[in-house]
Amino acid sequence: TNQFCEAGIKYEESGCGLSSSSKILITGGTVVNAHQQVIADVYIEEGVVAAVKSNIKVDDDVIVLDATGKFVMPGGIDPHTHLGMDVLNTTTVDDFFTGQAAALAGGTTMHIDFVIPVNGSLSAGLKAYQKKAEDSCMDYGFHMVITKWNEDVSREMEIMVKENGINSFKFFMAYKGALMINDELLLEGFKKCKSLGALAMIHAENGDAVFEGQKRMIELGITGPEGHDLSRPAVLEAEATGRGIRLASFSNTPLYVVHVMSRDAMEEIAKARRSGQRVIGEPIVSGLVLNNSGLWDPDFTTAAKFVMSPPIRAAGHDKALQAALSAGVLQLVGTDHCSLNSTQKAFGINDFRKIPNGVNGIEERMHLVWDAMVESGQMSPSDYVRVTSTECARIFNIYPKKGAILAGSDADIIILNPNSSFKITAKSHHTNSDTNVYEGFTGKGKVEVTIAGGRIVWANGELKVVPGSGKYIRMPPFGYLFDGLDRADANYLSSLRAPVKRFKS
Numbered sequence: 001t002n003q004f005c006e007a008g009i010k011y012e013e014s015g016c017g018l019s020s021s022s023k024i025l026i027t028g029g030t031v032v033n034a035h036q037q038v039i040a041d042v043y044i045e046e047g048v049v050a051a052v053k054s055n056i057k058v059d060d061d062v063i064v065l066d067a068t069g070k071f072v073m074p075g076g077i078d079p080h081t082h083l084g085m086d087v088l089n090t091t092t093v094d095d096f097f098t099g100q101a102a103a104l105a106g107g108t109t110m111h112i113d114f115v116i117p118v119n120g121s122l123s124a125g126l127k128a129y130q131k132k133a134e135d136s137c138m139d140y141g142f143h144m145v146i147t148k149w150n151e152d153v154s155r156e157m158e159i160m161v162k163e164n165g166i167n168s169f170k171f172f173m174a175y176k177g178a179l180m181i182n183d184e185l186l187l188e189g190f191k192k193c194k195s196l197g198a199l200a201m202i203h204a205e206n207g208d209a210v211f212e213g214q215k216r217m218i219e220l221g222i223t224g225p226e227g228h229d230l231s232r233p234a235v236l237e238a239e240a241t242g243r244g245i246r247l248a249s250f251s252n253t254p255l256y257v258v259h260v261m262s263r264d265a266m267e268e269i270a271k272a273r274r275s276g277q278r279v280i281g282e283p284i285v286s287g288l289v290l291n292n293s294g295l296w297d298p299d300f301t302t303a304a305k306f307v308m309s310p311p312i313r314a315a316g317h318d319k320a321l322q323a324a325l326s327a328g329v330l331q332l333v334g335t336d337h338c339s340l341n342s343t344q345k346a347f348g349i350n351d352f353r354k355i356p357n358g359v360n361g362i363e364e365r366m367h368l369v370w371d372a373m374v375e376s377g378q379m380s381p382s383d384y385v386r387v388t389s390t391e392c393a394r395i396f397n398i399y400p401k402k403g404a405i406l407a408g409s410d411a412d413i414i415i416l417n418p419n420s421s422f423k424i425t426a427k428s429h430h431t432n433s434d435t436n437v438y439e440g441f442t443g444k445g446k447v448e449v450t451i452a453g454g455r456i457v458w459a460n461g462e463l464k465v466v467p468g469s470g471k472y473i474r475m476p477p478f479g480y481l482f483d484g485l486d487r488a489d490a491n492y493l494s495s496l497r498a499p500v501k502r503f504k505s
């Protein structure tokens with residue numbers, strides 16, 4: 001026995017059995033891509049989709065899965081995770097293997113994690129994360145966090161893009177004294193990102209004001225998890241979102257706002273997009289389906305599990321974010337999966353500032369988004385595929401290898417039964433945490449089968465994964481968000497050089 005068996009996860013040493021890469025035929029399902037849905041068979045060979053058409057005939061050595069009445073969709077891609085991350089003198093309870101296994105049980109087949117530099121060194125950070133990811137059982141990519149600025153960082157950014165398959169850099173506008181950067185660095189970083197064709201990402205909260213807000217709560221004697229909510233109101237998220245957007249506009253560089261948690265921040269994005277600016281907004285599952293009532297629970301353990309930044313907002317923000325997602329104001333859904341158990345959360349029993357920030361979601365995202373958006377009638381299955389998979393693949397320039405069921409795409413596929421239901425509880429989830437922020441949630445739509453890289457890894461409620469079978473996915477620079485940017489810049493420059501006629505007085 002080992003921890004994985006205890007968690008209900010089996011893993012195979014050899015490449016045989018249920019989890020090996022096989023020839024698979026999925027028959028009779030509704031194959032959903034972001035551009036269309038059609039009833040068809042899907043044939044998989046050697047880890048890729050070989051054909052999508054009607055009435056595919058195969059030999060006896062092919063595993064046949066009947067998907068009649070069910071949806072056959074690209075596996076989810078989670079653009080925002082923190083596996084094995086060090087946070088406030090502790091480490092998240094899910095490492096790459098357990099977090100990915102949980103993801104597969106929930107229908108997600110790829111994630112993009114954030115590399116944290118070591119003493120400001122990007123290459124040392126990358127090396128550390130390559131080690132963390134060695135046992136991966138699912139495909140993954142990396143974003144890189146930028147925490148300081150100098151010539152070495154600038155040079156290393158170039159190496160990350162040109163040699164290491166990283167095409168996005170994240171800047172924290174919060175976490176003063178730790179990861180936070182100032183506007184000067186943000187401007188340098190945006191300029192460098194643009195020259196490399198890499199996407200700039202921001203965690204948007206005004207870190208100085210949050211620091212002040214935290215001090216205010218402590219001085220008022222508010223030390224519990226509700227102090228986390230009160231210390232960093234939505235106005236601080238909106239301010240930083242607006243500032244980040246304006247500075248990105250000043251550099252004419254595309255911008256990706258991670259974990260949009262409030263209506264206020266979403267409206268900043270809506271305004272910028274209406275003006276034609278290239279801004280991507282990522283809501284996360286907790287912001288879409290939860291509200292802040294949990295933070296006010298009298299039981300500390302319950303309240304502390306909801307502590308994340310920016311905070312989960314008051315009821316009303318959730319519905320506004322759902323509407324923005326269905327209208328295309330926000331484009332893709334992440335999780336910010338950063339799971340911590342109740343003993344770790346208890347570090348802040350006397351001071352909410354010491355509660356390590358983070359909630360789970362990597363296993364729950366596909367179910368909760370289906371239920372909240374499709375089952376509720378706010379979104380079509382095709383749009384669901386777009387916001388859970390395809391748009392992420394397009395933004396990070398790995399489409400249609402990922403994010404689609406087309407001949408030649410990786411065989412990362414789920415079969416979802418819309419007539420079956422799911423129930424979430426820490427008693428049966430696959431992540432390593434002893435709690436779940438979605439405890440007791442039920443809904444329609446169940447991922448019955450997950451195929452990752454041509455392996456059936458989740459079927460009949462059983463998870464079979466292979467450590468080391470997950471591949472690092474290189475993400476090339478100059479994705480679609482950069483198309484035409486050079487022409488816009490050339491027009492801007494020529495407008496500056498237009499002769500000014502002055503008359504002598």
Ligand SMILES: NC(=O)NCCC(=O)O
Pocket residue numbers: 082203307308309310336338357358359
């Ligand atoms: N969000 C959060 O509370 N923890 C993870 C780190 C981050 O994304 O800010």
Ligand SMILES: [Zn+2]
Pocket residue numbers: 203258259309310
């Ligand atoms: Zn963040």
Ligand SMILES: [Zn+2]
Pocket residue numbers: 080081082336
């Ligand atoms: Zn995060």
